[in-house]
Amino acid sequence: MPAAEAFSRAVYDAVIVGGGHNGLVAAAYLARAGRSVLVLERLGNTGGAAVSTRPFAGVDARLSRYSYLVSLLPDKIVSDLGLRFAVRKRTVSSYTPVVREGRATGLLVGGDRTRESFAALTGSDREYESWEAFYARTRQVAERVFPTLTEPLPTREGLRERIGDETAWRMLFEEPIGAAVEEHFTDDLVRGVVLTDALIGTFADAHDPSLVQNRCFLYHVIGGGTGDWDVPVGGMGALTDALADAARAAGAEIVTGHEAIRIHTGTDTDGEPADVVFRTEEGEGTVAARKVLVNASPQALSALLGEEPPAPAEGAQLKVNMLLRRLPRLRDQAVDPRQAFAGTFHIAEGYGQLAAAYAEAAAGRLPEVPPSEIYCHSLTDPSILGPELVAQGYQTLTLFGLHTPARLFTEAPDATRDALLKATLAELDAHLEEPIADCLALDEAGRPCIEAKTPLDLEHDLRLPGGHIFHRDLAFPYGDGSTGRWGVETAYPNVLLCGAGAVRGGGVSGIPGHNAAMAALGG
Secondary structure, three states: OOOHHHOOOOEEEEEEEOOEHHHHHHHHHHHHOOOOEEEEOOOOOOEOOOOEEOOOOOOOEOEEOOOOOEOOOOHHHHHHOOOOOOEEOOOOOEEEEEEEOOEEEEEEEOOOOHHHHHHHHHOOOHHHHHHHHHHHHHHHHHHHHHHHHHOOOOEHHHHHHHHOOHHHHHHHHHOOHHHHHHHHOOOHHHHHHHHHOOOOOOOOOOOOOOOHHHHHHHHHHOHHHOOOOEEEOOOHHHHHHHHHHHHHHOOOEEEOOOEEEEEEOOOOOOOOOEEEEEEEOOEEEEEEEEEEEEOOOHHHHHHHHOOOOOOOOOOOOEEEEEEEOOOOOEOOOOOOHHHHOOOEEEEOOOHHHHHHHHHHHHOOOOOOOOOEEEEOHHHHOHHHEOHHHHHOOOEEEEEEEOOOOHHHHOOOHHHHHHHHHHHHHHHHHOOEOOOHHHHEOEOOOOOEOEEEEOHHHHHHHHOOHHHOOOOOOOOOOOEOOOOOOOOOEOOOOOEEEOOOOOOOOOOOOOHHHHHHHHHHOOO
């Protein structure tokens, strides 16, 4: 049994299960408030999915391995915790290549060529003007909704009143987002670019009556009150390193290699200490806590409490990391590759293509034309590469594939992953003057610098339920009478959920960690 002396005390004000970014946020807030805090992390490092690593042997490239960009992290958290962390704006929002009438062209959004690009693609200014009006409305929603994410949960009617725009409320909160996309835009490619924000990490059709796609869309357009997705300087690991430093500086204890396996809540009386049983290489041990904050999925929370788990979650994405010796040349020669890959590079994401890919996957088949999107971190922040690689023009590429639910990989996971990766790269190659394989760097053993992760891989590596990057389907950011004051409460007063599965969870935000800390402090 691990020695009790390994910890500074037998009873802590708060024990946090899981050292992902939300757990570290909660630890920092609680420790700064003078509470005694212990973080138990199963793995040998903190950070969870928000980590940087060198995935290619012998190559000095530190990639954000799972989570890539930052949008939902409030400046309030960075300021409150005094984090030494920064983000940079991307010079381009997105580029979407397409072949029309036998000619390679595309849509470039961002910078001073946006109107020109819309006109060249669609033949008029109509789609551009619709684009500007549509996103002016979502920005207004963002300005009013984003500040509420670190406040006690509003009611549905309270949030509706705060937004103050019935048209926006209807198109985002009441009708499937496909209706708004089709109402505002006529061009298939433009429609697809808009819809992608509703599908990143969510397996759904544009007209799904559950509105799960609307919830996903909302979280993709409200970040920071602007909807911008920014590049973390130094990679995603720079954020979690800063959070761990802040938590430790405030007095929190963080131990790795300690896996929580059970929580005994005792009575349901507020203030009654809970026991957290953990496992290490030496055996099992127990530590008591006045509050237990679980930075894990709702499924994991149920297992820790010995309760019936919620409905299974299912992820639906392919994640690919690449290191290139150079950026590939494009067939659309009107756009510089450094522009195209600086933003989000959409592949096979026309509106019709997205619908077809969803229908095929829902029927149990890999999409024949798999949609995906790419961005190049190193164009905005070369600090993740060693000086020699920067001097030689090396670049990173990160690809996120859509509409590939975990169920497709259960029978032959490795072969299915290989087939999907081949098909996905073929769709990218269709818009390049040279195959992406010719641009890949090699590791010290001469192997191409590329790795792919399916939902099953993410479940294995990170214990994401079904590989779901949000732990479960996102919820609208308001209370319904059963969600508690902060959206992190459980049936037990001394147990709180501070992972992505909390209300207002999902994405690299720190918001569930902040809200769980506020709940623990009686806010």
